[in-house]
Amino acid sequence: MRRRKQRRGELLVEFTLCSIPLIFICISVFWMAVDMWEYHTLVAAVNEAARYASVHGSDCAGKTCAIRVEDVANVLANRAVGLPPGRINATLTSSAQNYTCNPLTSCQTNASAWPSLAANTPATAGAGTDISISATFTVGEPKDIWVPGAGTVKFNGWTLGANSTQPVVY
Amino acid sequence: MLPWLVISFLAVLDFGFCAYGLIATEDAARIGAAWGAAASANALSGTTFTNKVCTYAIGELQYAPNVGTTVTTCTGTSPIRVTATYNSSGADTLPTVTVTVTYTVNLLAYPEVSQANLSIQRSVQLPVRN
Numbered sequence: 001m002r003r004r005k006q007r008r009g010e011l012l013v014e015f016t017l018c019s020i021p022l023i024f025i026c027i028s029v030f031w032m033a034v035d036m037w038e039y040h041t042l043v044a045a046v047n048e049a050a051r052y053a054s055v056h057g058s059d060c061a062g063k064t065c066a067i068r069v070e071d072v073a074n075v076l077a078n079r080a081v082g083l084p085p086g087r088i089n090a091t092l093t094s095s096a097q098n099y100t101c102n103p104l105t106s107c108q109t110n111a112s113a114w115p116s117l118a119a120n121t122p123a124t125a126g127a128g129t130d131i132s133i134s135a136t137f138t139v140g141e142p143k144d145i146w147v148p149g150a151g152t153v154k155f156n157g158w159t160l161g162a163n164s165t166q167p168v169v170y
Numbered sequence: 171m172l173p174w175l176v177i178s179f180l181a182v183l184d185f186g187f188c189a190y191g192l193i194a195t196e197d198a199a200r201i202g203a204a205w206g207a208a209a210s211a212n213a214l215s216g217t218t219f220t221n222k223v224c225t226y227a228i229g230e231l232q233y234a235p236n237v238g239t240t241v242t243t244c245t246g247t248s249p250i251r252v253t254a255t256y257n258s259s260g261a262d263t264l265p266t267v268t269v270t271v272t273y274t275v276n277l278l279a280y281p282e283v284s285q286a287n288l289s290i291q292r293s294v295q296l297p298v299r300n
């Protein structure tokens with residue numbers, strides 16, 4: 001009877017000790033999955049935007065199909081579902097003109113022609129130029145934790161990236 | 171319970187890198203094929219075609235694990251391999267180009283469960299435009 005009394009509350013203590021790391025790992029699995037989804041979304045969006053740009057090269061210069069920096073930036077922003085454009089940094093590169101969008105929102109109202117410029121020629125007979133879009137996204141989830149004695153501990157976010165270089169098609 | 175959660179954490183990480191590699195490899199093959207299919211001169215350029223496909227593949231996979239800025243070729247110890255061929259009578263008996271990109275991603279090896287790396291291969295065939 002005396003021994004049974006001494007063991008009362010044992011389950012509660014064990015559960016508490018186990019549940020703390022379990023909760024942290026559950027949260028880690030969740031956020032890692034979210035980060036990976038962002039990683040995939042970014043690479044797909046960058047490829048889509050580069051493809052969009054590659055079919056609007058010098059053949060569109062001065063025509064109704066001509067596009068601007070804001071068009072490419074908006075394709076990238078719209079395709080990157082769930083990634084705030086304010087946290088995406090992008091670089092648009094071509095043999096004619098380069099643009100740096102830090103962040104992407106700074107290019108979403110840029111009416112300069114790109115890549116519909118005479119120097120961005122289609123890939124024909126060994127000639128032609130490439131266009132390239134490179135983007136990075138800084139992950140920033142609520143990963144801060146409170147540690148007794150140290151207060152709130154902030155984790156530095158990490159940067160995900162994607163690049164797509166494509167030949168100008170038209 | 172804890173070992174399973176730790177394994178699932180690592181599995182999410184591995185699966186994520188594999189999925190990224192899969193998307194980027196597919197894109198690389200399409201881009202390389204698009205360049206070769208743009209003109210018969212491109213499709214028939216042999217080594218130039220292969221080198222061009224390699225350049226596009228390295229660009230696409232630049233942010234993938236095991237690549238970065240250190241990989242500059244598609245031979246030797248490079249995790250990226252490419253082949254680019256011209257077929258005078260491919261699909262629908264049209265002249266086509268076929269581009270194959272292979273990317274080897276390093277995984278966290280689980281003893282007796284999975285291997286330490288995985289090769290992702292994607293092939294794209296496109297008709298030559300002119």
